[in-house]
Amino acid sequence: MPGKSVNRDVHLAVDLGAESGRIIAGQLSGELLSLQEVHRFPNVPQRIEGHLHWDIEVLFEEICKGLAKAGRLFGKNVRTVGVDSWGIDYGLLDREGNLLKQPFCYRDNRTDEVIDEVFEIIPRDELYKKTGIQIMSLNTVFQLAAELKSPDTSLEKADRLLFIPDLLNYWLCGVSRTEYTIASTSQLMDMRNGDWCISLIENLSIPSEIFSRPILPGTKLGPLKPKIGEASGLEGVDIIAVAGHDTGSAVAAIPAENERFAYLSSGTWSLLGIELKNALITEKTFEYNITNEGGVSRTIRTLKNISGMWLVQECRRQWEQEGENYSYADLTDMASRATPLTALIDPDSIDFIKPEFMPERIWKYCLDRGHDISKDKGRTIRTILESLAMKYRYILEQLEEVSQTTLDPIHIVGGGAQNRLLNQFTADVTGKKVLSGPVEATALGNLIMQLVAMGKISGLKEGRQLIRKSFPPETFLPAVTDAWDSPYANFCNLVGR
Incomplete structure (x- = not known):
């Protein structure tokens, strides 16, 4: 009688934290899931003209290095990739899909002077009742209010807003979508219905057209861009929109x-x-x-x-x-x-x-x-x-x-x-x-949604x-x-x- 076939499929979790990033390979074998760290790299905010920014291009380069390592280790067995990160922070893109400036770090102090101004437009209790999100100075709603006030604001040129994992997914596969869990950290959604609170956005004079309708975790986005696939040996590997917020992935695990x-x-x-x-x-x-x-x-x-x-x-x-x-x-x-x-x-x-x-x-x-x-x-x-x-x-x-x-x-x-x-x-x-x-809860939750997306x-x-x-x-x-x-x-x- 022939032996039971071994599932050699590999799924890659790209897990970005405020201190470091990793790429973790997961393999489902029978009733057990195993993990292997493929690549690890530091994540250090950069101070540019007095403000803290994430070096998102360097992070993307490290992700591509990690994919290439995975290609050498696992070859054609790699099936999918999912990206998660911290919440709140975002990039603004123009109509050609170019990043207008390096994403700000949520610990930057640019929101300090706009919080009271936001509350003058929409009182603190009303902001909470509309969104259901904890009032924190680092929330996206306050970051965008600060962006509006900036003399070099990018909002006038912005065609879309993508949160960190959405931006990296876009660079990996060319599909521009906003994932639900990461969007929910912004304090710009009505969490009763899981969609953007357009009245709030427009009251704050934030252009509502930069927001796209959120998609649910477990959605297939598309294959790696040919250039990235060829360089890494992972041609045709699918990018999955997992729970993009790292805590959302962790709680799933x-x-x-x-x-x-x-x-x-x-x-x-x-x-x-x-x-x-x-x-x-x-x-x-x-x-x-x-x-x-x-x-x-x-x-x-x-x-x-x-x-x-x-x-x-x-x-x-x-x-x-x-x-x-x-x-x-x-x-x-x-x-x-x-x-x-x-x-x-x-x-x-x-x-x-x-x-x-x-x-x-x-x-x-x-x-x-x-x-x-x-x-x-x-x-x-x-x-x-x-x-x-x-x-x-x-x-x-x-x-x-x-x-x-x-x-x-x-x-x-x-x-x-x-x-x-x-x-x-x-x-x-x-x-x-x-x-x-588990210690690697975020990576595991990321991988779980990849397995759900693939029907496993x-x-x-x-x-x-x-x-x-x-x-x-x-x-x-x-x-x-x-x-x-x-x-x-x-x-x-x-x-x-």
Whole structure:
């Protein structure tokens, strides 16, 4: 009797983060999905004429290098490619499809002076009610308002707006479309119906014709451009519009077994939320500034953005510039040996939004509140991790209140899921079971939608079962819970409850 044929098809996930980018190859073999990193490269914003921009051409060059590596490794077995990235940021193209300027980085300060002007046109509460999106100064709506005010605005010449993964898809295959999950981060859509809020766009004098109707994750766009296909050895490989927002892809990869779970996508940002069928837009969600972003299979990601491992990343970068090199494991080990619960910060304080000099900012923040942790790197990192865990509990309680649901367990996915100390802190302070992993959730969610597009799996439920079986999560149970009660009360006072 002949042996069972082996599926050698390869699917490539291009996953761009605020710190680095990767190309991950996925292969479905029987009931298991395996991953192999093909290419990794840094992603560093560039300061041009006083503003932070992404070097999008360099990122595209690195993607093409990674595709060529995949071509050498897997040849004709490569079937599809999908791209995901951070949200909000975009490129503007003219009628010939040329990029008018390098995309701005969401951490640029150009939106600082336009927020109040936007609220004069559309009040803060009305903006939220129209869109269901968390008010944040970095949102696309404020970036475009700043673009309108700029003396060298590109909007007058713009024919279309493409978010980062949409722009890269366009360069890869020549098809210009806007994917739903990435568009939903803009605060320019009505999340009740999943389409552009044209009245809002026109009230702000933003040209509505630059926006194209969003397409759903799992849509085939077209094959690689012949020149790219020939150079990489991947002629005819299809580009799939996956969940272009990296968090949308990460949430698709949650190995959940019930509908009452909370998820925490832990990376540069921590995104803590729940999965719903409809947007949750109420007076209370506005008060709590809870967002409703698009998910795969027409789901809604009702969540809160929290400044996550960004604080640790920036401390590490600053110390590296000063000649002291530490791995993330080194910093976590230092934190584990530091005295617990000696200082607290609000990770989302405006003091920590901008890059550079993060350790000094944290030390000043603590000193201003009577806690001196200056120069103590272990206590600094521990303070960040303990404060993050407390912010997770704080937001989780809000989500339980607005959804009227007791959430359990907490699934932590993404690169931050590797921080076992933070995972345990989260279990301890919340009193809930924490399931950690997969680390490569974003790439896996990206790959799941490629498999759906190619008809290899039926949908989100089967994809999550596949991930759970391929990458079993690690369990963290609450241990020392009482010690957190008094510090948590102090934390609530700090953040203004």
